[in-house]
Amino acid sequence: MIKRNLHVPIFIVTVLIALLFSCSTATQKEEEKRITTYNCSIKAPVDQVVTNAGIVVHFTSFVRDIVEQLEFIISGTYGTTVLPIQLDNEQFKINIPKEITQHAGRINWQLIAGGKTIQKGDFKLFSNTNALKTVENYLGPRSIIANNRDYTMLVSIPVDSLDNLLPDGTNVSMRHQFKGVIQQEIHRVTAGFTWHKINSPLITGRLITGSTLNNISSTELVADVFPDIARPFKIYEDSNHNYADGNEIISIKTDQIKDPNGNVMSDGTIVTFFMTDNFNQRWTTTASTVNGYAFAKALHPEKPSTWTVRGVITGMVESPEIEIKFQSILKEITIQPQESNTIIVGPLTSYLGQVVPDGIQVSLKLNDKEIILKTKKGIVSHTYDSKTILPGTYELKVASLGVTALKAIDLK
Amino acid sequence: MKKNKILYRIFIITVFIFLNAGVIYGISQVIAYLNTGADSSKMLHLDVARTDYYLPDVTWVSINNPGRPMEAANQQKIEQDYLDAWYVKNLALENNNIDGIYDHYTETARKKVNALIEYNAAQKISIQSTTLSHHITLNFYSTDGTVAVLTDRQVTGVEKIYKDHVFLTQREFNDDYRIILLLEDGFWRVRHFEKLAAHQNTSIAQIAPVGIEKMQGLNYYPEKHPWDTFNDSIKKETLKADFEIIKDLKLNTIRIFIGYEDLGKAAIDNLKLKRLKTLLDQAQKADLKVMITLFDFYGDYDMNNWTLTNRHLKSIVNSLKDHPAVLCWDIKNEPDLDFENRGKDRVLSWLSQTIKAVKQLDSLHPVTIGWSTHKAALHLKEDVDFISYHYYQDLEDLSKAHNSLKKTTLKPIVLQEIGLPSYDGFWTFNGNDKEDQALFYKQFLETQKRDSINYLLWTLYDFDTIPQDVAGSLPWRRNKQAYFGIMDSTGIKPAYNVIKNRSSRLP
Numbered sequence: 001m002i003k004r005n006l007h008v009p010i011f012i013v014t015v016l017i018a019l020l021f022s023c024s025t026a027t028q029k030e031e032e033k034r035i036t037t038y039n040c041s042i043k044a045p046v047d048q049v050v051t052n053a054g055i056v057v058h059f060t061s062f063v064r065d066i067v068e069q070l071e072f073i074i075s076g077t078y079g080t081t082v083l084p085i086q087l088d089n090e091q092f093k094i095n096i097p098k099e100i101t102q103h104a105g106r107i108n109w110q111l112i113a114g115g116k117t118i119q120k121g122d123f124k125l126f127s128n129t130n131a132l133k134t135v136e137n138y139l140g141p142r143s144i145i146a147n148n149r150d151y152t153m154l155v156s157i158p159v160d161s162l163d164n165l166l167p168d169g170t171n172v173s174m175r176h177q178f179k180g181v182i183q184q185e186i187h188r189v190t191a192g193f194t195w196h197k198i199n200s201p202l203i204t205g206r207l208i209t210g211s212t213l214n215n216i217s218s219t220e221l222v223a224d225v226f227p228d229i230a231r232p233f234k235i236y237e238d239s240n241h242n243y244a245d246g247n248e249i250i251s252i253k254t255d256q257i258k259d260p261n262g263n264v265m266s267d268g269t270i271v272t273f274f275m276t277d278n279f280n281q282r283w284t285t286t287a288s289t290v291n292g293y294a295f296a297k298a299l300h301p302e303k304p305s306t307w308t309v310r311g312v313i314t315g316m317v318e319s320p321e322i323e324i325k326f327q328s329i330l331k332e333i334t335i336q337p338q339e340s341n342t343i344i345v346g347p348l349t350s351y352l353g354q355v356v357p358d359g360i361q362v363s364l365k366l367n368d369k370e371i372i373l374k375t376k377k378g379i380v381s382h383t384y385d386s387k388t389i390l391p392g393t394y395e396l397k398v399a400s401l402g403v404t405a406l407k408a409i410d411l412k
Numbered sequence: 413m414k415k416n417k418i419l420y421r422i423f424i425i426t427v428f429i430f431l432n433a434g435v436i437y438g439i440s441q442v443i444a445y446l447n448t449g450a451d452s453s454k455m456l457h458l459d460v461a462r463t464d465y466y467l468p469d470v471t472w473v474s475i476n477n478p479g480r481p482m483e484a485a486n487q488q489k490i491e492q493d494y495l496d497a498w499y500v501k502n503l504a505l506e507n508n509n510i511d512g513i514y515d516h517y518t519e520t521a522r523k524k525v526n527a528l529i530e531y532n533a534a535q536k537i538s539i540q541s542t543t544l545s546h547h548i549t550l551n552f553y554s555t556d557g558t559v560a561v562l563t564d565r566q567v568t569g570v571e572k573i574y575k576d577h578v579f580l581t582q583r584e585f586n587d588d589y590r591i592i593l594l595l596e597d598g599f600w601r602v603r604h605f606e607k608l609a610a611h612q613n614t615s616i617a618q619i620a621p622v623g624i625e626k627m628q629g630l631n632y633y634p635e636k637h638p639w640d641t642f643n644d645s646i647k648k649e650t651l652k653a654d655f656e657i658i659k660d661l662k663l664n665t666i667r668i669f670i671g672y673e674d675l676g677k678a679a680i681d682n683l684k685l686k687r688l689k690t691l692l693d694q695a696q697k698a699d700l701k702v703m704i705t706l707f708d709f710y711g712d713y714d715m716n717n718w719t720l721t722n723r724h725l726k727s728i729v730n731s732l733k734d735h736p737a738v739l740c741w742d743i744k745n746e747p748d749l750d751f752e753n754r755g756k757d758r759v760l761s762w763l764s765q766t767i768k769a770v771k772q773l774d775s776l777h778p779v780t781i782g783w784s785t786h787k788a789a790l791h792l793k794e795d796v797d798f799i800s801y802h803y804y805q806d807l808e809d810l811s812k813a814h815n816s817l818k819k820t821t822l823k824p825i826v827l828q829e830i831g832l833p834s835y836d837g838f839w840t841f842n843g844n845d846k847e848d849q850a851l852f853y854k855q856f857l858e859t860q861k862r863d864s865i866n867y868l869l870w871t872l873y874d875f876d877t878i879p880q881d882v883a884g885s886l887p888w889r890r891n892k893q894a895y896f897g898i899m900d901s902t903g904i905k906p907a908y909n910v911i912k913n914r915s916s917r918l919p
Contacts, residue, residue, distance in 0.1 A: 071580055073573060077607040078528050079505050080583070082537050082575050099531045103524060105607035112581050122610055138594070140556025153479065153555040157592065157604070163520055165590070165604055191551045191561055192590060192604060195479065 057094040077105040104164035127164035139221035150200040165192035227263035244326035246302035256292035264292035303402030333405040347378035365397040469545040493600035508533035541571035621778035627866035629665030635873040655698035662917040667703040672710035680727040701739035713762040733774040748788035802829035831870035835895035850906035861916040874900040
């Protein structure tokens with residue numbers, strides 16, 4: 001208990017001494033701070049135009065010993081840095097480097113010593129409207145359609161010689177040229193940029209844009225105007241004759257395909273021709289347009305048939321159907337008198353009495369067993385092998401180019 | 413001799429087998445390494461999953477513009493690329509290394525950023541910074557979707573300035589920017605940046621703490637799952653029963669812990685959040701107030717992660733602040749223990765900004781920090797609404813410690829953790845048994861009553877298992893940690909009745 005009693009006064013005395021000591025040091029420190037605060041100050045930079053020469057800040061008052069503890073912190077658009085205090089002709093100064101002074105915007109600064117702010121402030125750097133560099137243009141979409149709905153947009157961002165955005169209200173002259181006609185509109189910069197909507201012309205071609213501001217200009221940007229969706233078109237057939245000879249080539253062609261405004265479809269527009277014959281066989285052929293016309297080719301059939309043809313531009317438009325009829329070139333099939341087991345068919349003759357072209361298919365059918373042969377000089381021949389077919393009398397069915405003939409033959 | 417021979421043979425064969433296995437393994441590793449390489453599918457960045465690395469609070473004020481309607485997908489892409497532009501610039505200014513600038517700034521803008529970084533690198537200046545909130549207005553979006561003009565107002569953030577690796581100062585900012593972005597190579601790149609205005613930082617009002625005075629309570633963990641309060645197997649009934657016991661002790665407050673990773677870091681685990689709400693509901697039914705300790709087991713504090721901790725905080729605070737059982741927010745448990753490893757400066761900066769972030773979200777509940785000693789509790793005493801400290805030293809000095817703290821502030825003080833383990837086992841020379849614990853509480857409650865100390869005991873239960881993260885792997889520490897309870901698996905310890913029958917108990 002005695003011990004405890006002693007503790008209390010000792011504690012109190014210690015605390016008092018400690019308090020006294022701390023108070024005295026505290027006041028000293030505060031005095032120091034006050035000296036610093038009162039005796040070091042800079043001439044605050046004022047709002048000004050951007051420069052790539054840097055900005056020098058002078059001290060209005062300073063205490064030489066304290067200057068070394070000072071740090072000048074400056075924060076611009078792209079970030080913060082700390083600047084050294086320089087001695088020049090017995091005068092202290094701070095040189096704000098071009099890394100900060102080139103960029104327009106609000107700049108904050110702070111003069112600190114030992115973690116305490118002595119002075120702080122901010123100023124604004126304006127873009128230099130007297131030294132302009134260029135007008136940056138952005139145009140898009142770069143391909144538009146010749147109709148009343150479509151448009152392209154020109155965005156202009158003029159910048160000064162140090163690549164800063166120009167102030168609101170700067171007038172930019174935005175121009176575009178189409179087929180020799182130049183149009184110009186003046187637009188005011190807001191938020192650093194200005195824009196102009198260019199409605200699509202109704203004719204295809206190239207639209208050329210450019211902007212200027214005083215004596216500076218943008219690069220040329222171009223948008224292509226393409227034809228609108230095609231109008232329905234017609235198709236025609238074109239062939240030397242209409243015989244089903246399996247040899248002649250027929251052309252199927254379109255008329256000039258145009259959009260509602262009379263613009264010819266772009267070269268390379270693909271037209272697909274859908275074809276169906278009277279045996280219900282279907283096939284397609286494609287052709288791409290040149291100057292609005294598309295040509296597709298097809299081989300004549302070998303047997304008389306009727307085709308139905310339709311031209312389609314996928315997703316856009318289709319033509320009315322046309323019908324093409326092919327006549328048989330063969331009136332009858334001549335089968336030569338039989339010699340031993342060899343059957344000779346032909347010569348097969350065409351519509352002028354001429355021999356049919358080589359390679360015409362001839363089918364020989366015996367006992368439901370079919371052999372396909374191809375003509376050479378209008379003739380086909382086949383020898384039946386008695387090892388595979390028993391001797392006897394058979395009925396031979398010969399068919400070619402849609403004509404059929406029957407003949408009884410004796411195989412030995 | 414023969415036996416030796418066999419032994420030698422076995423030895424040689426074994427060595428041979430292992431040697432071969434080693435050689436084959438080595439060759440296979442080399443082949444495997446040579447077969448790895450750039451996958452052509454990666455060229456398009458298609459398979460790169462975006463992770464959470466920079467999540468400042470972004471508000472789109474308006475997307476109405478005369479150019480073209482903004483699509484949700486493009487808006488998201490613009491936001492991500494724009495934030496990435498900030499992120500790579502922050503990193504570049506911190507490390508004076510221009511990695512990543514290429515991807516997010518156009519050629520002309522890149523030169524401007526690089527020039528500043530070169531200047532800073534030459535002067536050995538390093539700026540650590542992060543933005544915390546953005547308020548974006550879309551001024552313009554061009555018809556072809558390749559030019560976007562934004563105004564980002566009240567870009568708040570913090571930067572720490574170092575010169576020659578020496579910390580100079582910390583600066584908070586609140587600036588307005590104009591940004592012109594161009595779509596290039598699939599990235600929205602910054603073409604123009606301009607700081608339009610700098611605002612004063614808004615100061616955050618102190619919150620008068622309500623319900624802190626006369627706080628008597630304990631730190632709560634469920635018996636079976638200490639440090640894992642939101643475990644799946646903890647049922648509503650368990651919480652209800654525990655809270656009835658606490659109520660029976662005539663206590664009015666519990667302190668619970670929310671693990672930063674446990675609740676899912678920046679992307680909150682909604683299931684666990686639901687369990688947290690269930691706990692609050694039960695506390696409300698038992699008429700208990702809850703002190704919520706946030707960011708348990710968080711230990712990074714790096715400024716580059718502030719946006720992630722803020723995102724975590726926002727989700728938790730916004731979903732709980734209207735719950736009537738919430739008493740206050742405790743930012744972090746014993747952050748002073750991280751001073752040594754993480755740097756005092758770094759820890760305090762994080763705490764200070766997190767307090768501000770909480771206060772922006774919730775202007776009603778007071779905020780504190782659970783310092784591990786009364787000496788550490790002087791840190792940030794101007795920022796918190798009331799002061800909390802833990803006391804595990806000599807009980808006789810408690811009064812002195814408490815009063816010395818009281819002299820430094822007018823704010824309420826809470827003794828947030830106090831307790832004694834009833835552990836007298838192999839690892840202690842002269843440990844305390846259950847009677848010692850009861851005596852400890854008796855003495856403590858006398859001091860408490862005399863000095864009117866607001867307190868939270870450590871803790872309700874003894875625990876069978878202590879996670880390694882909590883007390884390390886040393887058995888004498890782990891075992892001690894397990895016996896702090898005033899109840900154990902067999903029932904109540906003597907200390908229970910001491911507390912229950914205290915003269916300072918609440919009506």
